[in-house]
Amino acid sequence: MSYCLNPTCPNPQNPTDTKFCITCGTKLLLKERYRAIKPIGQGGFGRTFLAVDEDKPSKPPCVIKQFYPQAQGTSTVQKAVELFNQEAVRLDELGKHPQIPELLAYFTQDDRQYLVQEFIDGQNLAEELSKVGAFNETQILQLLNDLLPVLQFVHNHQVIHRDIKPENIIRRSRDTRLVIVDFGASKFATGAALLKTGTSIGSPEYVAPEQARGKATFVSDIYSLGVTCIHLLTQMSPFDLYDINEDAWVWRQFLTFKVSGFLGKILDKMLQTAVSRRYQSAAEVLKDLNQEQKQATTPTVATAAKPVHPHPGTTPVIKPSASKSKSLVDDELAEMRSQFLEAGTSKNENQKSTPQKPSSPNPAQSKSQVDLELEELKSQFLGSPKPKKPPTQT
Known part of the structure; x- marks a missing residue:
């Protein structure tokens, strides 16, 4: 389809490839190459049309802007003319950017100003x-x-x-x-x-x-x-x-x-x-x-562990850090020691009203015995030498 650009044409739609409007006789091609297909917008200063460039074999789409101010008054129309001219100048300067439409043409035809620019689909x-x-x-x-x-x-x-x-x-x-x-x-x-x-x-x-x-x-x-x-x-x-x-x-x-x-x-x-x-x-x-x-988005940088290279044919054994293991064992043994001693203290308090047997160990001896047993457990976990028992007092 061809669309007549005469603002006063009562029937602007025309068959494709028509050179002159069959209703008003207005020339349909701008600069012998740009053919309007349909209107796509209208503002205070003009109308915008989807068009094709018939000067190229692929007939790529483009946009025609026609200066057609709706406002009345000499000063207002003069301002509109100025702005329309400015848009052409701006697009000529800025249209080389890939995210700004390129200016293809700017001209006057039939006493009306036109601006043709790249179509953004x-x-x-x-x-x-x-x-x-x-x-x-x-x-x-x-x-x-x-x-x-x-x-x-x-x-x-x-x-x-x-x-x-x-x-x-x-x-x-x-x-x-x-x-x-x-x-x-x-x-x-x-x-x-x-x-x-x-x-x-x-x-x-x-x-x-x-x-x-x-x-x-x-x-x-x-x-x-x-x-x-x-x-x-x-x-x-x-x-x-x-x-x-x-x-x-x-x-x-x-x-x-x-x-x-x-x-x-x-x-x-x-x-x-x-x-x-x-x-x-x-x-x-x-x-x-x-x-x-x-x-x-910055990730936390972690220090990589040094790789272990086992001998061929053997299954690698991953061992925890010695200092870390020792720390864990010490913590657990300390907790066990506390539980043993608390239990012993509680038991002694409950037995205060009951006569104790002469052979019952005193709290200091119980504490020493607990420490020895815990040291033996620790040596089993960490492989350290067993603590020597103190000589028996006579």
């Missing part, structure tokens, strides 16, 4: 969330490790995305990598531009407080990524995850899966209202993330 995270449910900690950690380097790349090119949200993050089907799309709201952040108050742009649920006041900075994207994470963890609107009365995030109350303390701490810092208390770069978030993960 996959679901955005909002679609994924609705199909598979809330994300767990492992998925959020993977998301952060996948997206933070991309965000750092964008910021290194002095660009603020200004519209990080689940709808603008696509999981590419062929390799499951996450791709950041829609740089239509992005801003080139020169030193002067960062100090100047501009237009408040972005999705209200995900926008940072300073960005809402028209003063977006690089850390505004970090805030929006943090809000994206807690939305994916809870499936709740970010508006419902913030307690206005307490002036605090309450996202932990709505978790489906348990979140560890270290991930919670990182997300809390990404979500700080005050810019100075927030992470100052994507690299800084990654550093904390990797340090915590490294500590959590």
